[in-house]
Amino acid sequence: MDKIKTAIIGPGLIGTDLMYKIINKGKYLKLDTMVGIYQDSKGLQKAKRLGFNTTAKGIMDIIKREDIMIYFDATGAGPHAKINAPAAKKAGKIIIDLTPAALGPYIVPAVNFGDPLAEKNVNLVTCGGQATVPIVFAIDQAVGVDYAEVVASTASPAAGPGTRKNIDEYTRTTKKALEMVGGADRAKAIITLNPTKPPIKMKNTIYTRVKKRNPEAIKRAVDKIVEQVKKYVPGYNLKIEPELDGDIVTTVIEVTGAGDYLPEYAGNLDIMTAAALETGELFAEKILKGEVNYD
Amino acid sequence: MTKNFVRVIDTSLRDGMHGVNHSFSPQDMAEIASALERAEVDTIEVGHGDGLAGSSINYGLASASDEKYLRAVKQKLAGTRLAVLLLPGIGTVEELKKASNLGIDVVRVATHVTEADVSEQHMKISKDLGLEVMGFLMMSHTRGPEVIIEEGKKMESYGADVVYVVDSAGALTPDAVRVRVEALLENLEVEVGFHAHNNLGLGVGNTLAAVEEGVRIVDGSLAGLGAGAGNAQTEILIVALEKMGYETGVDIFKIMDAAEDVVKPKLSRLPRVDRDAITLGYSGVYSSFLLHAKEAAHKFGIDSRDILVELGKREAVGGQEDWIYDVAYELAKKL
Structure with missing residues (x-):
């Protein structure tokens, strides 16, 4: 069967992990080129050793190639907005944005696949968004969510300098996605970093204030969506089943990374x-x- | 300022909020702020216990918005400076700018002791807004002087005017306070502060030890109100500092009156060092976990100390109040 050729822009930790995921799990996709800006970067060298094309001249070097149809942007919000998104748009190519730039519509595959695909630039929200939006969405569909609040605990070594320099972007984007994709009337996102060794798994506590107190409907909806997320994030695990206390439902999700390239504790990056x-x-x-x- | 001047920052209306489940009304805050202003306290800190945007299911809902608290307090202040707390990951620059428009003078940006780099954007923007910036290295008991120097220097590079050793768990003993503040005093250009919790009954004692080392900015709260067993009790601190030959500019009788006549009548539960608070200090657990752990223990029918000890083992950091539920749930299932 034919596969669609793709390129990854940004050979950092995330780009490299994605490369291994495409190699190991790509059904309709195959990697053609790894795109960077430094010839000697670890990620580019790795891609080269594995037999892929590489370029250190950025997206402009390959955007004209007709056979590459899908681009993954694993750079940063700045390069995405200034360089990669405009280049892809001009060439009419699909670009899947892993940065916090959020120019295109949010996409959380277990939830809203369908509509965002009409656009050629889609944004993957945040790691916390990927982990918690499905739960809020499921509960909202079942009983209605008036307010959602999520608290993410991330291992310190799994939070890179980009996240640290602009941690507000994480809370802002996650909150917006909980409302726009998750369906909560209002939402709040909190993130904490924990330096414990060995590093903790990514953990998310999800509080929802619900409109109807129906524990069975909530449980059914959550169990169902967890199975859907697990299809593409095998380490996605319901640690504590939704528990209703008054009108507040508490659910705890843990994400173990698949270990494709990044360590297992980096469940936050794995889910992205x-x-x-x-x-x-x-x-x-x-x-x-x-x-x-x-x- | 003489070298014997110690700047005392009262946090009854911020850390103190942990002791009352964030239930002070703007009116309560205005009355307490007036009493602190009358006593000529240098700076007071106001807001939800977890700072700007802290009001939440996870940390407890405050009885009013940040804006209402700040407005109510600001109109009572003339000479006393107004401070807020911001925890990156909870509060954002957006709330900071709103607070700045409401007339705050000081922002205290708090991170876990190893994570100072998440404070960069907030500190830089605070400086641009013309605010005095203080950096809090929380849970300082978990790391030694080397890490504290390294992280303190980061905050200094982002523009902090003061860097604090914060004993969030009330777990430090006086000697451990001395080595940590000394490390910062010797290695930073900027000023050094100290914030205590009284879980081992050392709130005032540890603060005095810090002052003896050379710290000139310290925190206290009226009646000792605050997370865990509370903070260093401001009215005692003022008197003890004066007896040691330091000046604070605070009126001794008026600060006692503020605690006795204004704060205490508003409290249903006086700050005290009970067995749960001692366990916080013993296990090194973030002090604001106390009331949440008591509640979870009650709900799951287990001993709150078992929850706290387990949280200490897992090295939960400030803001991870959701772990309490997780731990209590696991402990209860094993029974």
Whole structure:
């Protein structure tokens, strides 16, 4: 079967993990080129050793290649907004944005696949968003969510300098996605970093204030969506089943990384690359079925 | 300022909020702020216990918004400076700018002792807003002087005017306070502060030890109100400092009156060092976990000390109040 060729821009930890995910799990996608800006960067060297094309001249070097249809952007918010997004748009290419730039619509594959695909630039929210939006969405569908609040605990070594320099972006974007995709009327996102050794797994506590107190409906909806997320994030685990106390439901999710390249404690990064791959696969499937228009 | 001047920052209306489940009304705050102003306290800190935007299911809902508290207090202040707390990951620059528009003078940006780099954006923007910036290295008991120097220097580089050793768990003994503040005093250009918790009954004692080492900015709260067993009791601290030959500019009788006549009548539970608070200090657990752990223990029918000891083992950091539920749930299941 034909596969759709793809390129990863940004050969850092996330880009490299995504490369391994495409190699190991890509069904409709295959990696063609790893794009960086430093020839001797570890990620580019790795890609080269594995037999992929590489370039250190950025996206402009390959955007004209007709056969590469899907680009993953694992750089930063700045480069995405200033360089990669405009380049992809001009060339009419699909770009899946793993940065916090959030120019395109949010996508959480277990939840809203369908509509965002009409756009060629989609954004993967945040790691906390990928982990918690599905739960809020499921509860909102079942009983209505008036307010959602999520607290993410992340291992310190799994939070890179970009996240640290602009931690507000994380809370702002996650909150917005909880409202826009999750369906909560109002939302709040909190993130904490924990330096314990050995590093903790990514943990998310999700509080929802519900409109109808129906524990069975909530449990059914949550169990169902957890199974859906698990299909593309195998380490996604319901640690504490939704528990209703008054009108507040508490649910705890733990994410163990798949260990494709990043360590298992980096569940926060794993869920991003897993969601990126899933999104890419869905796009690729559409292209193969002739459902994407390339004018 | 003479070298014997100690700047005392009263946090009855911020850390103190932990002791009352964030239930002070703007009116309560205005009355307490007036009493602190009358006693000529240098700076007071106001807001939810977890700082700007702290009001939440996880930490407890405050009875009013940050804006209402700040407005109510600001109009009572003339000479006393107004401070807020911001925990990156909870509060954002957006709330900071709103607070700045409401007339705050000081922002205290708090991170876990190893995570100072998350404070960069907030500190830099605070400086641009013309605010005095203080950096809090929370849970300082978990790391030694080397890490404290390294992280303190980061805050200094972001523009902090003061860097604090914060004993969030009330777990430090006086000698451990001395080595930590000394490390910062010797290695930073900027001023050094100390914030105590009284879980081992050392709130005032540890603060005095810090002052003896050369610290000139310290925190206290009226009646000792605060997370865990509370903070260093401001009215005692003022008197003890004066007896040791330091000046604070605070009126001794008026500060006692503020605690006795204004704060205490508002409290249903006086700050005290009970067995749960001692366990916080013993296990090194973030002090604001106390009331949440008591509640979880009650709900799951287990001993709150078992929850706290386990949280200490897992090295939960400030802001991870949700771990209490997780731990209590696991402990209860094993029974």
